[in-house]
Amino acid sequence: MVTDTPCNVDSANSLSWEDWILNESRTRISCVWFLVAQVASVRVGISCFVLESWKELPLPCHKAQWAATTMESWKEETDALLYMQNSSRSIMSFGELCECRRAASDAKNADRLDRWNSGADNIGNLLNLVTTMT
Secondary structure (H helix, E strand, O other): OOOOOOOOHHHHHHOOHHHHHHHHHHHHHHHHHHHHHHHHHHHOOOOOOOOHHHHHOEOOOOHHHHHOOOHHHHHHHHHHHHHHHHHOOOOOEHHHHHHHHHOOOOHHHHHHHHHHHHHOOHHHHHHHHHHOOO
16 A cells, blocks of 8 residues: 555554655655755756746654565654654655744744654655755
């Protein structure tokens, strides 16, 4: 089964580990493609902008979940993240990340950004950087 929101822990819970890896890999490839497109537009002197279609770009999962090397450790991380996600609203798309970054002075957005940053790996950090360019 393939879903549109691989970093959604609820979706991850219903997938096999192999299907989740495929979904998350697609998400990460999409994020890298987006990052390359943004860098290319900076290099040729065209201002960066976020096309409407990129606002729905799913964000990569938590770094601990992606770093899991066995199905058992992936399941443990997924269960722990499900608990965290149920207790607060996670940032799920690039558009949400941009919105939170623009309104970071709001306490709720600052908290959401802190949670996102605590689980961001290198791709997530680069996506954070791009939010400053949009």
